[in-house]
Amino acid sequence: MASKILDRLRRTLFREGENPSEADGVDEFPESSELEDETDYVSAKLGGTLCFESDGVLESEDAGEGSGPDSDSDVFGESIETGCSSTEISPTGPSNLLTHQLQESWRSLRTRSIPEKLIFEVTDASVVQENTSKYVLYTIHVIHSGVFDKTPAVITRRYTDFERLHSRLRRRHADEMEGVHFPRKKLRKNFVAETIAKRSRAFEQYLTHLHSLPELRRAPTFLQFFYLGDLRAGQMLMRVGRYQEALGSLLNALRLQEKLGCHQLSQQNHLQRVHWLFNLSALVTCFQELEQLGEAQEHCDRALQDIAPSQDALQQQQFHPLLIPLLQSNVRLSWKISKDKRRWEALLQEIQDSGIDIGGQPNLKEYLIKEILEDSDGETKSKVKSDDGSQAY
Template identity: 30%
Template structure:
C-alpha cells in the first residue's frame, strides 16, 4: 500500500489595519478549509456565491509547483472570505483559526498537564486578540477562564487573578452569567490570598447569587472550563 501524503498549510494571522510584526500561525489541512466552506455556505448561502474554494487535488498530485499554486489559491480564498462581511464576523470563521488548539489545550487541562495547557492557551489568546477587531468582544472569555484555572491549579495566584480579571468585563457586559459568577468567586478567593480589595467583588457576587437564587454560582470556574471543547 502506498503511503498517503497529507499536505499541511501554514496560515499566518495578522491584525488588520495596523502594523503587526508579531507572527502567529496555525497549521490546517485542505479538509479543514473544506469544512469551513461547507459550514459558511450552510449559514450564509448566496452571500458567498462569489467565494469559491479551490478544488481538491487529485490523489498523488503533490509536486512542489502544484502545492505552491494550491497554497496561493487557499490564501486568496481566505482573503476573499475576510473581504465578505458576513463571513468575517461569523463565529465559525474565528473557530477555524482556534478550535483545534483550544481542544488540544483543554485536553491537556483535563489531563492535569496545566503548564502545557497554559502555554497552548496563551497561543490561542494571541490568535483571538488578532481576530477581535471583527469578532465578538466576548471571544476570549473561555480562553481567559481556562488560563485562570491553569494558573490557579499551578498555585500561580497573580497570573490567575490577572486572567480572571481580564475576562470579567466581557462576561458582565454580554450576559455570560455562568462565567460571571464563577469568575467573581475565583477573584474573591484569590484576592484574599493576594491581599487585594475584594469588597466590591464580593458585593457583586452576593447580588448575583440573590438575583439568580444560587443558580448562577452552581458550578466553579474549573467545572465550567473542563466541559468546554470536548
C-alpha cells in the same frame, strides 16, 4: 528653507534701523550660525521631507521654493508682517517654532496612517505520513498589518480542512460565496513542490478574500475555523492535568479570537460569547495551577468585566453561570497578590444576601471540564473524520 527664513528675519530687523553696521554684512548674532546648522541637520535627517503647515494644508519644501518672497511670512504668522523688534524675537524663537511645526506635521501624518487589517501568510508546508494516510499540513500565521504585531497567532490546516470550511460557508452563505474561488482537487502530483507552493498562495488569497467580505468575516463558521480546535485541545489537556501544554493552545486561541474580533462579536452571538468566556476562564485555571497568580487574576478580572450583571438582573437572579466561580476565584487571587478586591467581594456578598447558596456552586475548574464546546453546526467532538479516514481538527 531654514536659512531663507533667517535671512528674511535679518532683513526685517535691518529695516527697523537697529544697527546700520549689520547692513554691511557684520554679524551681531553668533548664535544664528548654530541655529542654521541645527535646522539643516533636522532637514537632512528627514530626507528632505521637512514640511510646514499653513491654513491646515501641508506644503513641502520644494513647493515653498516657487511660492514667492511672501511665502515665508505664512510660516511665522504675523510676526514678520508687523515688524517685530529684536527684543521680541530671540535667536531661539525660530527653532522653537520649527519644532512646533514638525510636531504638527507628525500628528497630521499619524492621522493618515494605514488602517489595520489581517494578513494570512503560509510560512510552512510539510508532507505528513499518518498510518495509511498522506497529506500536506500548512502552517499559517495570522498577523495584524499596519502595526508591529508582537503576538502573531498560528494555525495548522490541511486541504480537507479548507474544503470543509468552503462547503459549510457555501451552505450557509450562498450569496456571499458566489464570487469566492477555491483551489480544486488534483488527482496526481499533490505532493510535488510546485503544487504545494501554488496551493499555499491560493489558501492565502482565499482567506484574505473571505475576511474582506463583512458578512463572512463575522460568520461563526469562519471564526471557529481558526480558534475552536485550539480551544478544544486546551480543554482536553486540562482534563488530564497538563496545564502548561493547555496554556499554549489557549493563549493561541485567545490571540486568534482577539485578531478576528470575537470579543466584540460575543455580545451579538451566543456561541461566540460562550467560547470567549470559556477561554478566559480556562486561562484563569491554567495560570492558577501554574502559580502565575498575577496573570490568572488579570484574565479573571477581564472575564468579570464582560459578565458583570446590571442591578435589575441581579435582583431577578439572572446572571451568567460562570459569575459566582469567577467571583470566588478573583477574590482569592486578589487577596494573594494584594490587589484591591472590594468591588467583586461586595458583588459576591450581594448575591449571597439575595438567598443564593454560593458555597454549593461548582468551582471554576469543575465547570470548565464539564463544559461541552459546540460549533455552529452543533458538532461537539474535538476531532472529525476526514474523507480519507484520517483525523483532523
